Amino acid sequence: MDKILQRLLQTIPVLIGISLIVFSLMHLTPGDPVEIMLAEVGYVSQEDIELMRAELGLDRPLIEQYFSFVAGILRGDWGTSLRARVSVKELILERLPATIELTLAAIVVSLIIGIPAGVLSAVRRYSWLDKLGTLVALVGISMPQFWLGLTLVLIFSVGLHLLPGGVRLAFDIPAPPTVTGLLLVDSILAGNWAAFWGTLRHLALPALTLGAPMSALTMRVTRSSMLEVIRQDYVTFARAKGVKEMAVIIKHALRNALIPIVTVVALNMGSLLGGNMIVERIFSWPGLGQLVVDSIRTYDYPVVQVSVMIYALTYVAMNLIADLLYIRLNPRVRI
């Protein structure tokens, strides 16, 4: 328990450091939101620029701006977007569910593909199946996501007309009332099966794109972990006892092999957040990734600051969860 608390406390300096770095990076990069807003709009005088800068609070000393930002965060006021003129909280909260849904779907995809493939590879070690699996995994990890995403769209949307190449739900299907913001969950709650299938179809390509590198990773980890476990005495004993091979693999071997898999998956969920920025753009996915990219492009300081903090927080949380899961799954490291 102390360890958990200690880990939680450790995140505080990390967050302070991140906020400082993000704040200074954004303000030190050349470029100016006011210039962007007022560029090429007819008569703009220096006074107009000063006026807008003052209205947005950008004329105050940087250190003052930083502290008012931090004070705002502590009060729960995340500031207002310079461009959309809406509270940053609203902007981020309305997008978070889309990103979460896509990320979870990508994890599911990576587990569904990665674990069985890894097990198969381990059980049929050095067979052509294993070699094929290794090759596919190598390709999966190395493939740039923008390429994979567009290729999948070309095959499944343009070529075969099987799956849609973007947005969360077709425009002609009424969306279920928002409860969790996760469309799959909301449509189940509403009993709206058309929306459920629609969402699932729309999720397929982006989740596959986002999950591909991770499924490759999962597969490799599963394979090596399984190989280690399969050689253990208790597996041999189970076989000797006459337990069916399928049961040996799943009940005795896989369960024990899961520990490193869980750790790796949890640790790498952070990397999915980075992939989101690319995948969301290709698939018109209204999530956090697109927001961050757009905000950086338009120098929307408050939005960038808060979203990067959220990314950082997620990353830290993933690490923490990975540690905790490890403890939970592995009785040997109980504290």
Place this chain on the structure above:
Amino acid sequence: MRRYIFVLLLVCSVLFGIGIIGEAKTLVVGIHDDLATLDPADFSHRETEMMLRQIYEGISTYMPSREIQYELAESIEAVDDTTYEIRVRKGVEFHDGTPLTAEDVAFSINRLVKPGAMAGRTSQRRGLMGPTKEAVVIDEYTVHVILENPWPLFPRFIPWQMIVPHTVGDGYITEPVGTGPYMFDEWVRDSHLSVVANPNYWRGKPNIDRVVFRVIGDESARVSALRAGEIDIATMVPVHEIPALEAAPNIDVLSVLGTRSYFLEMNVNKPPFNDVRVRQAMNYAVDIDTLIEVLYEGRATRIPFVLSPQAFAYHDGLQFFEYNPEKAMQLLAEAGYPNGFEFELDVVDTHRSRAEIYQAMLSVVGINAKIRTWPTVSAMRDAWMQAKNKPVHEQRDALLTDWGNASLDPFDILIPKFHSDASGLGRSNYSGYSNPEVDRLLESTLTSGSDEERRAAFLKVQEIIYADVPMVFEFVAHEVYGVRNRVKNFEPSPDGRLHLWAVDLE
């Protein structure tokens, strides 16, 4: 086993089947950038205007032919030098059923020009209202717009603004209610904006029941969505995708001459570009026709100066610099650079390939362009503006840039680019060009009344600047749309407006 396959097929058909059946007459437009906001007074962003224009209307608007057409005005007339009278169209209703009156028009104009009128903030579109001071209601259908000084451009600038109901008060608009052909339905940021037909539109109900603007930032994804039939119109089609779209049987590629001019600005105060012969040599050394062919597959129109051929007072007597490397080398030798020289060429990341073509062409005449890439226009601008206050040898050399002249009136490209007052009128004059005669003539076009006087001044200015060659003059790019051929009556506009009222679907 067979039973499993059957079940699998059944599941698949359910999975893929749903969603194919669409409702009648929904037009989906794939756009490259989302709306910045739903408030028509609070953006400077072309795509936002493109979409909000479906919901809101202006006093007047620009048609694809560049003609100005009255929308909510029956007439706009100058009463005297500093007053315009707007007669408001009668019988127009907002989407909520309230009738449009002079009060709404005056309110909308005041909201744009009065500092702090929207939740304590000033409209980003105020710069487009020039010296407009305020609007006053004269009677139920008459508004007087009062200017601080004479401004003949008012009728040409008012089409950029949209009219909102006066009931919005002093906050921001989040639930748009306009008078336009379509009514706001829903907006999911970075996903789509949906609008539905306004049954009581004063010109008559539009042919299409619903228009969805789907945001697809990635250009390849946008083209794929068009080919997959998920969208009907794709904006900003990249040149390299054109052949594939032209080959597709059910897709037309439409293009229109845009309003954005491209050029290279040279720092005329810093050697070697302080010598006019060097600047001429630069123009002779770059083969703009080839550049257009290579980069734009011919979808750009070369210009001898910075104005679009469609612009007001376009000077058709100016000649293109022919591609002539020998002449360039000769001029360089005369200027004292027989072996060429080296300079730093600034460019934004997205235009790097343009800079590389320059680099290759300039190397032929011995000029070595070192390319410096900037992440954004704003970043590059910052660097230039900061260097401008330094001694000449610390200033920057040259940059590749462009300027949108959406009004197609020379004033809003010639003044920011060539007026010498870098902190005021000539805010984007990177070259440091300064000529008192040009300043005087340009200022006169802001206030002098008649078209003829302005035309004469602009023609003279073009001749003077052309002779001084502060730039390498390039081209006006075309804007390319991919359109499924079930879309009827769609005509693209030079300024990116989408006129969808008359558009129909087969």
